[in-house]
Amino acid sequence: MATFDYDAECNRQLDRVIEARRTVRSFTDEVPDRELIERILNAGLAAPYAAVAIGVEPRFRRFFVMPRGGEAALKTAEIMKRNTLAAWQNIHANLPEGMEPPPFAMRLKAIAEGGDIGFEKVPYFIVVAELKGIPPVEQESLAHVLQNMWLKAAALGLGFRLISATSRLADNPDFCGLLGLAPGRFGINGCAIGYAAETPAATPRPPLDEVTAWLD
Numbered sequence: 227m228a229t230f231d232y233d234a235e236c237n238r239q240l241d242r243v244i245e246a247r248r249t250v251r252s253f254t255d256e257v258p259d260r261e262l263i264e265r266i267l268n269a270g271l272a273a274p275y276a277a278v279a280i281g282v283e284p285r286f287r288r289f290f291v292m293p294r295g296g297e298a299a300l301k302t303a304e305i306m307k308r309n310t311l312a313a314w315q316n317i318h319a320n321l322p323e324g325m326e327p328p329p330f331a332m333r334l335k336a337i338a339e340g341g342d343i344g345f346e347k348v349p350y351f352i353v354v355a356e357l358k359g360i361p362p363v364e365q366e367s368l369a370h371v372l373q374n375m376w377l378k379a380a381a382l383g384l385g386f387r388l389i390s391a392t393s394r395l396a397d398n399p400d401f402c403g404l405l406g407l408a409p410g411r412f413g414i415n416g417c418a419i420g421y422a423a424e425t426p427a428a429t430p431r432p433p434l435d436e437v438t439a440w441l442d
């Protein structure tokens with residue numbers, strides 16, 4: 227038996243949300259209601275988890291909500307800057323002679339030199355942690371969680387930005403201490419949520435038929 231009866235209007239609305247989703251990188255100062263944030267977290271909680279990999283731990287998924295300018299957000303920014311500096315230095319030291327740093331490395335450099343990480347001016351920075359299991363598929367689960375949250379934020383009229391630098395802190399004792407997690411036990415990732423200051427244009431995608439093969 228189907229768990230969900232086909233509903234044309236519901237599908238139209240789902241398509242609207244998928245199409246409206248954007249990476250938002252500039253936000254207003256308005257702080258979204260806590261209830262909206264909780265609805266987004268519930269969407270993340272509803273995302274699939276790798277049941278066989280994580281076993282019976284009931285709190286396999288955790289959310290940490292950090293308001294802008296709060297102690298946790300400030301400490302996180304500090305830890306992330308130190309971590310980013312180390313990552314940049316490591317890439318720089320290992321670049322083959324004469325090779326330009328790739329765009330990703332230049333972004334690390336800009337942050338290490340004092341640039342914004344991306345959540346400092348946003349009302350909420352949210353860290354999601356997923357228990358590591360066997361096999362280690364926590365990053366896949368986190369992608370599902372964040373995508374659910376992203377679509378829910380879009381449906382609620384809120385802007386969303388992935389802060390993937392967060393994932394580098396999964397083994398960081400200072401950061402894990404801040405969250406009360408054992409270093410290395412969870413995979414983590416993060417996002418910033420608030421009201422968009424402007425609606426970004428849609429980013430390009432190739433035509434479907436150029437990237438799709440129907441095989442016999």
Ligand SMILES: Cc1cc2nc3c(=O)[nH]c(=O)nc-3n(C[C@H](O)[C@H](O)[C@H](O)COP(=O)(O)O)c2cc1C
Pocket residue numbers: 247248249250251344387388389390391426428429
């Ligand atoms: C795995 C992954 C990591 C990403 N990390 C970041 C990030 O750390 N900061 C950011 O601003 N955007 C990040 N993005 C957003 C992409 O740059 C964005 O999705 C892409 O440019 C397409 O734009 P759209 O999301 O508006 O469709 C990430 C996207 C993915 C899929």
